[in-house]
Amino acid sequence: MTRHGGNMQKIDKNIFRACSGLFVIPVMICLLAGCAGTGDSPLAGNGSASTDASAKAGLKKISAAEAKAKMEQGTPYILLDVRTEEEYREKRIDGAILIPDYEIKDRAESELPDKNAVILIYCRSGRRSANAAKELVDMGYTNIYDFGGILDWDYETISDNKNGDAESMKILTYSVGSHSANCYLVYDENSRKACLIDAPDYDDEIMDAILSNKLSLEYIILTHGHFDHILGANAFRDKTGAKIAVHEFETEYLEDPEKSMTSYFGGETVTADILLKDNDILTFGDISLKVIYTPGHTKGSCCFINENEKVMFSGDTLFKGTIGRYDFYGGDYDTLMESLQKLKSLDENYTVYPGHGDATTLDGEIAENPNYK
Ligand SMILES: [Zn+2]
Ligand SMILES: [Zn+2]
Secondary structure, X not given: OOOOOOHHHHHHHHHXXXXXXXXXXXXXXXXXXXXXXXXXXXOOOOOOHHHHHHHHHOEEEOOHHHHHHHHHHOOOOEEEEOOOHHHHHHOOOOOOEEOOHHHHHHHHHHHOOOOOOOEXXXXXXXXXXXXXXXHHHHOOOOOEEEEEEOOOOOHHHHHHOOOOOOOOEEEEEEEEOOOOEEEEEEEEOOOOEEEEEXXXXXXXXXXXXXXXXXXXXXXXXXXXXXXXXXXOHHHHHHHHOOEEEEXXXXXXXXXXXXXXXXXXXXXXXXXXXXXXXXXXXXXXOOEEEEEEEOOOOOOOOEEEEEOOOOEEEEEOOEEOOEEOOOOOOOOOHHHHHHHHHHHHOOOOOOEEEEOOOOOEEHHHHHHHOHHHO
């Protein structure tokens, strides 16, 4: 795939690389200081009583190594930007969501409903992130990491910092199974870490591609729980040790052959390893996929986007020229229409890789797809 601009993603990666001590560049000293809590943040800790109290209440100081480990283990996390909308539009870390610090109290509970989610907060200087972190902790959030300020990050220096590892994302497409569902093998050419988007059936050709490309399959990401997307999940997990990730509302499908309709194909059930929510991010190697919750075809159908390459995996929500059915268990037309509008509200064009049929583009569908009329 060709790369499309976007220094942000590289910054994101390099933060952790730099913090790991492998590539220590001067601009990172500030961030490291922020991580270590030597800044002016009232919560960043020198062992003061208030810091200890906050830590007990759920605020965590994030060490660079821990942050890196989280990314590499693919721990789902939310990157929360608490600056203003204007600042966010100008420069941001790829994948970050925005809630300005002065709106945290009003918006956090609805936009960050999971109080146990891992949330990394940043702002410009570290002051607002510290305040927002404290507010969230006071509201009962238990996994808050104050990431500090990005004021002194030198974007130019970082983006020019050639470590020979510019992001390189490969997508191989397979049409598999009795219902010709698409299975995408997505991998980072540098780290060789990979994921499958949907597993319609076990297929030797896909396994051969994993082996011959020397890939480490980290995740089997299911767009939803219908039989034609999951029948190969167990077999691929058994062979590779990958973790199966799916939206939390899809477990009832995975575990019930009637709801998944695997009852017609031997009644396979699947137990997920990772339950996803809207805006969660799964990372493998240098590639991040963000969860866009798009119910309507099923209760927990999701699309997954890579913001750096502007790629979307749309499952059975959006196809080229049409949309998924809404007459199966848990399907709902109005909900599906809302999900289509949610995709439309993403402010950029994406190449769309659907669950069936040919790839398309989001802008093309918004213009041509009758369901967008
Ligand atoms: Zn389906
Ligand atoms: Zn399907």
